[in-house]
Amino acid sequence: MRKHLYLWLLASLLFGTTAAFAQVPETREAGVNLHFTDGLNFTTRDSTASINLRFRIQNRADFETQAGDDLDLASHGGYIKRLRLRSSGYLLSKKLTYSLQLGFSPGDMDVENSEHPQLIRDAVLFYQFTPNLKIGFGQTKLPGNRQRVISSGEQQFVDRSIVNATFTIDRDFGLFAFYENELGTVPIRLQAALTNGDGRNASPVEGSGAAYTGRVEVLPLGEFTLDGDYFEGDWVREPKPKLALGFGLSENDNAYRTGGQIGSELPGFTDLEAYMADLIFKYNGWATQHEWIQRKADQTQFLTGDGSDSFIYAGQGYNGQVSYQWPNHFELAARYAVITPEKQIQHLARQTRHYTLGANYYIRWHRIKLQSDLTYQTRENLAVDNSQQDNWILRFQMELGI
Structure with a gap:
């Protein structure tokens, strides 16, 4: 039943997008x-018609010691x-928009977990049905x-943070509202979002289901100011207190x-659930944000063909950050993050x-920064x-981009 609903919604969106193409005149002249x-x-x-182009580079150096009291690398x-x-x-129309993003570093392409390089990060079309409602189709x-x-x-x-690295649901392909x-x-x-649940550029796997995700802000x-709940730190130094609360859930x-x-990849299938809550507050250079995530799985452990254990990190995590940014855009920040596995793993x-x-020092907003x-x-092994x-x-790290 869920698969039939998925296909019906895809067909409806494609029909609406095709109709939008048919109604818009051709344009030629451009400004920059x-x-x-x-x-x-x-x-x-x-x-x-409008096309926006951007690039960014993050060049990084990492150093990790042997132990807390042994500073050998x-x-x-x-x-x-x-x-x-x-x-x-x-x-062709201001109602018909798109977003495309390609990644070229080894981490961007997820070479460790993929059979081939994953260049495509985002490739999605949006249609603005009303001033309040936008529907997307793609990845x-x-x-x-x-x-x-x-x-x-x-x-x-x-x-x-390690909380995001462990529990995030990342990207997927399907319908977005x-x-x-x-x-x-x-x-x-x-x-x-109603998506295939398999992640970026995934090939169909027989037996896999769909994913259902929702978020309220x-x-x-x-x-x-400047959609400041979607960048970290109070770069604009909000003149009045601002607060955003977010709640989300996802079932895969x-x-x-x-x-x-x-x-x-696992040697089998399992149902996953994720629950999320977060807040971000900014005022006069001060910023703080907090998020909590919990992941549950019907089955957390699998036995692979070579006899080793494959497992899902089911559990919960908390991340909290606080920072102050001076008018010259120098910033100091502190973070505490913890992830805790469920007892069975x-x-x-x-x-x-x-x-x-x-x-941090922001030379030009988040586009050029040190x-x-x-x-x-x-x-700690809790067992x-x-x-x-x-x-x-x-x-x-140095970031450079436009």
């Missing part, structure tokens, strides 16, 4: 504009963490936890990867805590007494 936050924009003179290296090309805009981010929906180029630490309105004077956003104190039926849409997965201090952070990491290990992680 470069904006420090929005990239390079080409717009026709009659404003019936266990690993170190410099590398390109992210190299992205992005295009967005509207074609893009699911409406999951806040740190996932905030771009990796607009983070205030060198990278997202976005609805915005106000309840009195309070902005409300509703987001939903409430802004009790009104809209943030018959998932065959350890993270649902991401991770290595504690002999396979460790509880991990990160205590992180960060220092970042560094120092993390004290502890990892064994006195099994804690600790070490230090130092990271430097």
Whole structure:
């Protein structure tokens, strides 16, 4: 029944998009504009079509010690963490928009968990049915936890937290809906997705199900300046307090990867559920954000063909951040993050805590910035007494983009 509903909704969206193409005249002349936050924009003179081009590079150096009291290096290296090309805009009609993003670094292409390089990150079409309602079809981010929906180029630490890395639902292919309105004077956003549940550029797997994701955002104190609830740190130094609350859930039926849409393949299928809650607050240079995620699985352990254990990290995580940014855009930030596995997998997965201090200098908003952070990491096997290990992680990063 769910598969039939999925196909019916796909057909309906495609029909509506085709009708939109048929009603719009051809355009020819163009103008060019470069904006420090929005990239390079080409717009026709009659404003019936627009194409935006952006790129960004994250060059990083990492240093990790042997232990908390042994500062000899266990690993170190410099590398390109992210190299992205992005295009967005509207074609033929302002109601018909698109978003395209390609990634070229090894991490972007997920070479460890894929049979072939995953260049395509986003490829999605949107149609604005009403001023409040937008429907998308294609591959893009699911409406999951806040740190996932905030771009990796607009983070205030060198990278997202271990909570996001462990529990995020990432990207998927399917139908997406976005609805915005106000309840009195309070902005409300509703987001939903019906997707294949297999992740980026996935080939069909017999027996896999679909994924169902929803998110609600409430802004009790009104809209943030420059959509500030979708970038970290108070770069604009909000003149009035701003608060955003988010709640989400996701169900992935018959998932065959350890993270649902991401991770290595399992030798079987299981149903996954994720529950998410988050908030972000900003005022006069101060910013704080917090998120909690819990993942549940019908089956957490699988026996592989070679006799080893394959498992899903079911459990929960919390991430909290606080920062202050001076008028010259130098920023200090602190983070605490912890992930805790459920009892049945504690002999396979460790509880991990990160205590992180960060220092950033924003040369041109989040597009050109220098970042560094120092993390004290502890990892504990909860099934064994006195099994804690600790070490230090130092990271430097420069981001350059438009």
